[in-house]
Amino acid sequence: MEGTERIEPNGSSGAYNEAVAADGTVREPYGPLVAALGALGGRKRRAESRLKDLGATFPLPNGGDREKILPADWTPRLVCAADWERLSEGLLQRGRAINAWLSDLYEGGEQTVVPEAVVRSSALYNPSAFPGAETTPPVHVYGPDVVHLGDGDYIVLEDNVRVPSGVAYADCVRQVGREVYAELFELCPGELGDPTEYYAKLRETLLAAAPPRVRESETEPAIVLLTSGKNDSAYFEHARLATRCGFELLTADGLEVGRKEVRTRRTGRRVDVIYRRVDDGGIVREIEGLGRVCRENNVAIVNAPGVGVADDKGVFPYVPEMIRTYLGEEPHLNSARTIALADPEGREEALERLPELVLKPREGYGGLGVLIGPEADREEIEEARRKVRKEPGAFVAQECLDFSTHLTDPPEGRPGAPFGRSYIDLRAFVLPVVGYVMPGGLTRVAKAGTRVVNSSSGGGLKDTWVLKS
Incomplete structure (x- = not known):
């Protein structure tokens, strides 16, 4: 349903805009918010300063600015209760199926969903690191990337x-928004989901991951959050999670592995659960004896080492079949069509259609190495074709979706300047064990003129308002 406010069309994309109809009519319930934002110019610097006070920085890779504030956009994204419920059900279903497949893969089952050649060729397949049959489920924290095509049609791009x-x-943007743009929240058309619920739910899911002997005792499991340290681009998040959840924050040298247990080096306290925020296999390689203690079920690692194979873009096309095979259900959400380039027929199609596809390294993350065909020049396309011909099994191609855009804040210091429009996606935060999806997740905003939303590639973020009714 559309309102009476109008915004002149701005931007070249013809994609569905979640806030504005094609004729410039502002969709309900965005009308009052858009009008208010036009009168609240000049607060962006104050909001950025507040984010910096909170430490919400994202150091750029390759020696970039270590105090960079993630570009935040203060025009909120609204999601109705019905759409959020359908999306949450689909993501929880997907998380359960991935867990079932990983357990089957690593615990001696005869999984037939993903071709053996795909599994064996994955650099992320790591049976020696997987802790063993007692690790159930392997994935407690799941963060799929989702795009919206309009009218509640959400498509999964990556697991x-x-x-x-x-x-x-996401938590900090909500906090600062309430402080600096309080008037917007007064115009909200209903009660909003609270992203800070996530911290209690994360604690609940990690307590459930503790070894059976601990869960069966009257002692609360001891949880630590393992970080690579202050040089990690996400260290701010590690520290905030540890503080909000009551976890001790440690680096690898803060752990001491004994014959049958793990303790903190500083206090000697026994550790029952390690919430790792470091690379998938590195934790077992770098901390001598940890894999053995974990396999003996004396400490739990979340997410389990070895689960990264489910992130492999070559595995991605088979998740719908995982749902059918392990859950006996039809998928609630569609996945972006993905073409395996190791297959000669798929490779031929992708090489021909590369200017209209997205090319991704199978083991990549953070947008690194991704080529978006419609945004690439001829030289980039030809270089990508050379890479595919040289090592076809290292890549997949996906259909380039014209997913939704959203309004972005008018430039500061320019009264009457128009709102911008940028592509957006959603990083969801799913805790399959406790059946929870954080309300809103993190909406990521691409720089104008591109579909790339990743923070490491210059993307920003905005608050996501999930209406409870």
Whole structure:
């Protein structure tokens, strides 16, 4: 349903805009919010300063600015209760199926869903790191990336089970928005879901991951959050999670592995659960003896080492079949069509259609190495074709979807300047064990003129308002 406010069309994309109809009519319930934002110019610097006070920085890779504030956009994204319920059900279903497949794959089952050649060729397949049959389920924290095509049609682009991040940034953007743009929240058409619920739910899911002997005792499991340290681009999030959840924050040298247990080096306290925010296999390699203690079920690692194979873009096309095979259900959500380039027929199609597809490295993350065909020049396309011909099994191609856009804040200091429009996606935060999806997740905003939303590639973020009714 559309309102009476109008915004002149701006931007070249003809994609569905969640806030504005094609004729410039502002969709309900965005009308009052858009009008208010036009009168609240000049607050962006104050909001950015507040984010910096909270420490919500994202150091750029390759020696970039270590105090960079993630570009935040203060025009909120609204999602109705019915759409959010359908999306949440679909993501929880997907998380359960991935867990079932990983357990079957690593625990001696005879999984037939994903071709053996795909599994064996994955650099993320790591049976020696997987802790063993007692690790159920392997994935407690799941962060899929989703796009919206309009009218509640959400499509999954990627599954992230290694170290999904972004939840603390979503929390901070909501906090700062309430402080600096309080008038917007007064115009909200209903009660909003609370992203800070996530911290209690994360604690609940990690307590459930503790070894059976601990869960069966009267002692509360001891949880630590393992970080690579202050140089990690997501260290701010690690510290905020540890503080909000009551976890001790440690680096690898803060752990001491004994014959049958793990203790903190500083206090000697026994550790029952390690919430790792480091690479998938590195934790077992770098901390001598940890894999053995974990396999003996004396400490739990979340997410389990070895789960990264489910992040492999070559595995991605088979998730719908995982749902059918392990859950006996039809998928609630569609996945972006993905073409395996190791297959000669698929490779031929992708090479021909590369200017209209997205090319992704199978093991990549954070947007690194991704080529968006419609945004690439001829030289980039030809270089990508050379890479595919040289090593076809290292890549997949996906259909380039014209997913939804959203309004972005008018430039500061220019009264009457128009709102911008940028592509957006959603990084969801799913806790399959406790059946929870964080309300809103993190909406990521691409730089104008591109579909790339990743923070490491210059993307920003905005608050996501999930209406409870």
